[in-house]
Amino acid sequence: MAAPLIEADAVVIGAGPVGLFQVFQLGLLEVKTHVIDVLPYAGGQCVELYADKPIYDIPAVPVTTGSGLTESLLQQIGPFGAQMHFGRQVASVQRQDDSRIHLTTTSGQAFLTKALFIASGVGAFVARSLHVDGIAQFEGSQLHYRTPPVDSLSKRHVVIHGGSDAALECALQVLAPDNTHRPASVTLVHRRDVFVAEADTLARVQALRASGTLRFVAAQITGFEAADGVLKALQILDAEGKTRALPADQVLAFLGVSPKMGPIADWGLAMERKQLAVNTEDFGTNVPGIFAVGDINTYPGKKKLILCGFHEATLAAYGAMPFIFPEKKVMLQYTTTSPRLHALLGVQTPQKNA
Numbered sequence: 001m002a003a004p005l006i007e008a009d010a011v012v013i014g015a016g017p018v019g020l021f022q023v024f025q026l027g028l029l030e031v032k033t034h035v036i037d038v039l040p041y042a043g044g045q046c047v048e049l050y051a052d053k054p055i056y057d058i059p060a061v062p063v064t065t066g067s068g069l070t071e072s073l074l075q076q077i078g079p080f081g082a083q084m085h086f087g088r089q090v091a092s093v094q095r096q097d098d099s100r101i102h103l104t105t106t107s108g109q110a111f112l113t114k115a116l117f118i119a120s121g122v123g124a125f126v127a128r129s130l131h132v133d134g135i136a137q138f139e140g141s142q143l144h145y146r147t148p149p150v151d152s153l154s155k156r157h158v159v160i161h162g163g164s165d166a167a168l169e170c171a172l173q174v175l176a177p178d179n180t181h182r183p184a185s186v187t188l189v190h191r192r193d194v195f196v197a198e199a200d201t202l203a204r205v206q207a208l209r210a211s212g213t214l215r216f217v218a219a220q221i222t223g224f225e226a227a228d229g230v231l232k233a234l235q236i237l238d239a240e241g242k243t244r245a246l247p248a249d250q251v252l253a254f255l256g257v258s259p260k261m262g263p264i265a266d267w268g269l270a271m272e273r274k275q276l277a278v279n280t281e282d283f284g285t286n287v288p289g290i291f292a293v294g295d296i297n298t299y300p301g302k303k304k305l306i307l308c309g310f311h312e313a314t315l316a317a318y319g320a321m322p323f324i325f326p327e328k329k330v331m332l333q334y335t336t337t338s339p340r341l342h343a344l345l346g347v348q349t350p351q352k353n354a
């Protein structure tokens with residue numbers, strides 16, 4: 001059954017830093033927002049590509065990190081109660097006759113919004129898939145690119161594939177002492193016995209390997225065996241050059257993520273060199289009611305910097321008001337002095353000196 005249509009004043013595509021700040025600026029203008037991101041969490045490039053690296057050029061923040069900045073932004077937008085729709089990729093965008101914008105996601109959710117803010121950055125961060133002929137048929141049932149609920153792995157032969165932190169964290173989660181849904185076996189498969197992970201994670205995985213709870217095989221996955229449409233085993237090419245079968249009911253592959261622009265070029269928006277062309281007055285695209293902010297847009301002098309995206313989001317919020325609240329006269333107010341903004345932010349208005 002199709003998910004019910006969500007009607008909204010504003011939808012933001014992308015929960016990167018600029019999408020999050022868009023929520024803040026819209027919140028100050030009393031606009032409730034829905035945010036859609038294909039990732040299961042906020043932060044965009046900041047979390048996906050440089051979570052622990054320092055950033056030095058966020059105004060008035062001498063130093064933070066990709067994840068630190070994201071946490072601060074999430075805290076800042078907290079009062080506005082944006083509805084987050086994680087793990088969903090926007091597939092289509094179409095302006096309707098009533099001037100609202102209709103969106104659909106690949107998972108079948110639809111939105112109808114008065115204004116749309118595209119903050120999709122360098123593209124949707126989607127998991128790299130396992131390149132084995134025919135194995136895609138098991139995606140979602142027996143092949144996963146994120147850890148599925150651990151109870152679905154109970155009494156199954158589980159194969160975790162990859163050499164990253166994410167693969168090792170998955171092994172630790174599946175074999176956590178408090179997980180009562182124990183798999184029949186858990187095997188970690190990576191082409192070499194070398195992993196890129198935090199020292200603590202490596203040590204905990206090593207302990208599981210030493211105790212025999214977690215098996216490790218240095219190998220490449222080259223094929224699979226199935227019966228009646230059910231995956232039974234993976235064919236692996238081991239370090240000695242031998243191909244053998246490894247029982248596999250559930251395969252969890254962690255091969256990293258890569259940004260994909262997706263079908264954005266089909267949304268009827270003017271583009272220049274794969275970026276959305278916008279005006280610099282309010283960062284509107286050529287389609288009324290659709291704005292583009294952050295790394296996805298282009299205009300003369302564009303710089304792909306977070307602070308530039310914050311400015312763009314501010315002007316886009318004001319620019320969208322005629323579409324969201326056409327009757328409302330919008331005045332610029334300062335967060336320092338406006339009791340109205342204090343109420344929205346849930347903070348006290350300072351008492352005037354007697």
Ligand SMILES: Cc1cc2nc3c(=O)[nH]c(=O)nc-3n(C[C@H](O)[C@H](O)[C@H](O)COP(=O)(O)OP(=O)(O)OC[C@H]3O[C@@H](n4cnc5c(N)ncnc54)[C@H](O)[C@@H]3O)c2cc1C
Nearest residue numbers: 014016018038044045090120121122123124125294295306
């Ligand atoms: C290594 C590195 C270091 C950097 N250092 C700095 C720095 O020091 N200072 C600085 O200012 N900038 C820095 N940048 C650039 C900065 O990270 C970007 O300018 C910023 O992330 C852009 O934010 P954004 O919100 O526009 O897009 P992004 O951060 O790319 O976020 C976009 C989000 O949209 C989602 N998305 C895209 N398409 C869809 C779709 N169709 N459906 C659902 N979700 C979708 C993506 O999954 C993603 O989460 C750095 C970048 C890199 C790679």
